[in-house]
Amino acid sequence: MSRLIRQAVVLFLLLTAVTGVLYPLAATGVAQVLFPAAANGSLVKKDGVLAGSSLIGQSFTQPGYFWSRPSATSPGPNNPAASSGSNLGPTNPALTDAAKQRIDALRKADPGNDAPVPVELVAASGSGLDPEISPAAARYQVKRVARARGMDVAKVEALVDAHTKGRQLGVLGEPRVNVLELNMALDATGR
Structure with a gap:
């Protein structure tokens, strides 16, 4: 049971980092490069x-x-x-x-x-x-x-x-x- 909880917590933290930090930073960076006026x-x-x-x-x-x-x-x-x-x-x-x-x-x-x-x-x-x-x-x-x-x-x-x-x-x-x-x-x- 503790192994399942640990896997769930690790997966939650990994998905939070990818979808809550890395993806927004990448999308913002691309927008700033390709469409700086619109992005701002x-x-x-x-x-x-x-x-x-x-x-x-x-x-x-x-x-x-x-x-x-x-x-x-x-x-x-x-x-x-x-x-x-x-x-x-x-x-x-x-x-x-x-x-x-x-x-x-x-x-x-x-x-x-x-x-x-x-x-x-x-x-x-x-x-x-x-x-x-x-x-x-x-x-x-x-x-x-x-x-x-x-x-x-x-x-x-x-x-x-x-x-x-x-x-x-x-x-x-x-x-x-x-x-x-x-x-x-x-x-x-x-x-």
Whole structure:
């Protein structure tokens, strides 16, 4: 019996060392060599200072910036420690109220814009951390951003086009615009 217990303990310690120490170290080492930016969180720096991650959404509320998709994480928006959706169903009045408030905020920020509001500017994503919006959602905001920055609309549209990423491998997903990267490009214009 003691021999079986000793074998079980040795096997447990061996498997713990392999799967809990050696494999994670090897996987981390390979990722650092082959994909260092992704392995370190796809961090984005501005003038040597950390500005965020291209994988986690950020809240922008000033009229001179493109706004991200709403976040339902708690206790605050875009909290990566609490990634989740709102879990509000389509028949829940709280979901309708939240959507109406978001539409009202968009209309108030850009009263002359009577175009239909793209859904991702109203509805939170399943993770609550989506860093990207559709090109249509970015174009919806172009005039507000251009007016707030004193820029020509065509220049802001050109920035949106330059920061629009296509489908992955030409077939996966939808075209998208990373809001943090687009807003940093806006700041780089000096306006």
